[in-house]
Amino acid sequence: MLQYAVDVLKVKHVIVCGHYGCGGIKAALSKQRPDLVIVNKWLKHIKDVYRLKRQELDGCETEQDKLNRLVELNTIEQVHNLTGTSIIQNAWKNDKAPVLHGWVYDVRDGLLRELVTLDAAYPIDPIYQYDLE
Numbered sequence: 001m002l003q004y005a006v007d008v009l010k011v012k013h014v015i016v017c018g019h020y021g022c023g024g025i026k027a028a029l030s031k032q033r034p035d036l037v038i039v040n041k042w043l044k045h046i047k048d049v050y051r052l053k054r055q056e057l058d059g060c061e062t063e064q065d066k067l068n069r070l071v072e073l074n075t076i077e078q079v080h081n082l083t084g085t086s087i088i089q090n091a092w093k094n095d096k097a098p099v100l101h102g103w104v105y106d107v108r109d110g111l112l113r114e115l116v117t118l119d120a121a122y123p124i125d126p127i128y129q130y131d132l133e
């Protein structure tokens with residue numbers, strides 16, 4: 001899907017959009033039913049973000065603040081994950097596009113807020129760089 005959009009359609013922007021009040025984010029902070037294998041795989045990625053950012057998240061004043069911040073951090077992390085794909089690295093090298101955006105939607109005021117924007121000038125950590133021709 002990403003590959004088709006980037007390589008064939010040549011989209012200029014890719015948007016990862018999280019939303020406050022996300023049930024998935026909330027679920028990821030509790031124990032899962034072991035039989036929900038596919039769902040659990042998705043939740044595992046959110047748990048990983050929690051583990052990476054535990055210090056910041058555990059410093060949140062309220063449980064609600066913590067959930068909201070995890071929504072934001074998970075969105076930001078997913079945008080960074082895109083930079084670790086050969087699809088984006090190839091496109092950035094060859095086309096200097098697309099721009100990657102992380103947004104969060106707030107259903108309470110209907111607004112989208114920008115969390116992170118990365119373009120082809122973004123210095124990808126060498127540990128995630130592909131050896132591109």
Ligand SMILES: [Zn+2]
Pocket residue numbers: 019021022023024025
């Ligand atoms: Zn959700």
